Amino acid sequence: MSNGTLYDKVWDRHKVTTLPNGQDQLFVGLHLIHEVTSPQAFGMLKERGLEVARPDLTHATVDHIVPTANQDRPYADDAAERMMAELEENVRDAGIEFSDPTTGNQGIVHVIGPEQGITQPGKTIVCGDSHTSTHGAFGALAFGIGTSQIRDVLATQTIAMEKQKVRKIEVNGELGEGVEAKDIILEIIRRLGTEGGVGYVYEYAGEAIENLGMEGRMSICNMSIEGGARAGYVNPDETTYEWLEATDYFQENPEKFEELKPYWESIRSDEDAEYDDVVEIDASELDPVVTWGTTPGQGIGIDDPIPEPESLADDKVDTARRAQKHMRVEPGETMNGYEIDVAFLGSCTNARLPDLRRAARIVKGREVDDDVRAFVVPGSQRVQQAAKEEGLKDVFEAAGFEWRNAGCSMCLGMNEDQLEGDEACASSSNRNFVGRQGSKDGRTVLMNPRMVAAAAITGEVSDVRDLKEVNLA
Numbered sequence: 001m002s003n004g005t006l007y008d009k010v011w012d013r014h015k016v017t018t019l020p021n022g023q024d025q026l027f028v029g030l031h032l033i034h035e036v037t038s039p040q041a042f043g044m045l046k047e048r049g050l051e052v053a054r055p056d057l058t059h060a061t062v063d064h065i066v067p068t069a070n071q072d073r074p075y076a077d078d079a080a081e082r083m084m085a086e087l088e089e090n091v092r093d094a095g096i097e098f099s100d101p102t103t104g105n106q107g108i109v110h111v112i113g114p115e116q117g118i119t120q121p122g123k124t125i126v127c128g129d130s131h132t133s134t135h136g137a138f139g140a141l142a143f144g145i146g147t148s149q150i151r152d153v154l155a156t157q158t159i160a161m162e163k164q165k166v167r168k169i170e171v172n173g174e175l176g177e178g179v180e181a182k183d184i185i186l187e188i189i190r191r192l193g194t195e196g197g198v199g200y201v202y203e204y205a206g207e208a209i210e211n212l213g214m215e216g217r218m219s220i221c222n223m224s225i226e227g228g229a230r231a232g233y234v235n236p237d238e239t240t241y242e243w244l245e246a247t248d249y250f251q252e253n254p255e256k257f258e259e260l261k262p263y264w265e266s267i268r269s270d271e272d273a274e275y276d277d278v279v280e281i282d283a284s285e286l287d288p289v290v291t292w293g294t295t296p297g298q299g300i301g302i303d304d305p306i307p308e309p310e311s312l313a314d315d316k317v318d319t320a321r322r323a324q325k326h327m328r329v330e331p332g333e334t335m336n337g338y339e340i341d342v343a344f345l346g347s348c349t350n351a352r353l354p355d356l357r358r359a360a361r362i363v364k365g366r367e368v369d370d371d372v373r374a375f376v377v378p379g380s381q382r383v384q385q386a387a388k389e390e391g392l393k394d395v396f397e398a399a400g401f402e403w404r405n406a407g408c409s410m411c412l413g414m415n416e417d418q419l420e421g422d423e424a425c426a427s428s429s430n431r432n433f434v435g436r437q438g439s440k441d442g443r444t445v446l447m448n449p450r451m452v453a454a455a456a457i458t459g460e461v462s463d464v465r466d467l468k469e470v471n472l473a
């Protein structure tokens with residue numbers, strides 16, 4: 001195959017047929033499920049007397065409601081216990097592998113798939129979760145689906161979809177000190193808007209993307225949906241293969257690695273592939289980005305002035321006014337110095353081992369500000385364990401951070417981890433919508449994990465470049 005994008009190639013490879021309504025029916029290589037969006041779908045399946053078609057291509061975890069402090073069963077929260085029990089029953093009945101908390105493999109669905117090596121280049125991957133775009137970091141075609149689509153995939157292992165356009169986002173230049181993958185994606189969303197990607201899949205390319213490790217690529221692909229694109233991907237390369245080779249799946253099946261590698265190579269976008277749109281970004285111009293508003297697109301460099309709503313496009317003026325009122329910020333001010341009450345280091349965007357490592361280098365030998373409650377919620381039990389083994393847990397706890405079990409936690413406040421009243425939170429997560437972190441008056445400022453660490457220490461949104469990093473060794 002040649003002259004195509006990865007998107008075209010993976011799509012064609014998985015296409016079963018074109019349906020009478022014009023949509024394509026695609027075979028699904030991996031269906032990830034979690035406790036929040038799957039119960040209803042299993043219910044619909046049962047009503048029709050249908051069985052799960054490919055339990056072997058389905059994998060479950062529990063992440064959204066799982067308590068991150070006390071995980072003794074039954075969970076203190078009845079609703080959480082019910083959702084967990086239902087998932088347990090569904091996976092048992094269907095024979096689906098379940099990374100539950102007793103396995104040591106549990107964690108946020110978008111952290112564990114890559115960890116276990118079941119997220120692979122050139123696969124179609126779906127999950128009832130908008131951040132499924134994360135898996136695109138491996139060159140997979142991965143997108144979030146709704147409940148009725150989960151039902152369809154459970155029943156048929158296929159999905160009906162319309163083909164999207166492809167926008168190549170080329171990020172060139174070298175990232176400056178203190179600036180990282182999260183800043184790149186916040187900048188992309190700031191420039192193109194939260195709706196800018198509707199109808200598109202994003203291909204992230206360019207030397208700044210190629211220079212990122214898999215975790216950074218995942219942070220970027222993760223937030224594709226915040227820019228309106230249901231999927232985003234990076235072409236697989238040596239960095240990808242190195243990660244894959246070290247995973248359980250390929251350690252146990254080394255012959256599969258050799259067998260699949262030529263396929264992975266073949267689905268890379270060709271040099272002469274045609275794109276529906278191309279956008280270029282210079283990574284070397286970026287400062288750490290923080291949000292001033294209530295959408296991930298309302299971001300600015302740490303020392304840039306918060307915009308006058310009137311200076312924005314017409315359709316953005318009202319939302320900007322409302323956002324500034326909610327956040328209690330004024331145009332012309334910077335976010336540097338904005339007081340915070342909570343620091344949350346977690347989520348499927350930024351709770352992998354290197355994220356925690358970078359934050360720990362800022363935290364080491366310092367103390368969390370007296371007025372801040374700060375916590376670290378590792379993305380998975382494996383991240384938690386590895387971080388503990390290399391001493392990161394001790395670094396965080398010595399500074400006054402709470403160290404938790406794996407889960408989504410305060411990213412969306414579906415468990416007991418929530419903002420109270422009008423607390424402001426420096427958060428490494430992906431959404432700053434009003435009410436997102438559990439309190440309708442809560443205020444979320446999105447930023448990279450090192451910036452969260454800096455905010456925890458100073459008690460206000462700060463430029464991490466002003467704090468000296470400590471060597472962890």
Ligand SMILES: CC(C)[C@H](C(=O)O)[C@@H](O)C(=O)O
Nearest residue numbers: 036037128129130131144412
């Ligand atoms: C619960 C789930 C449907 C939701 C999503 O799809 O994104 C959640 O993961 C989120 O981040 O808001």
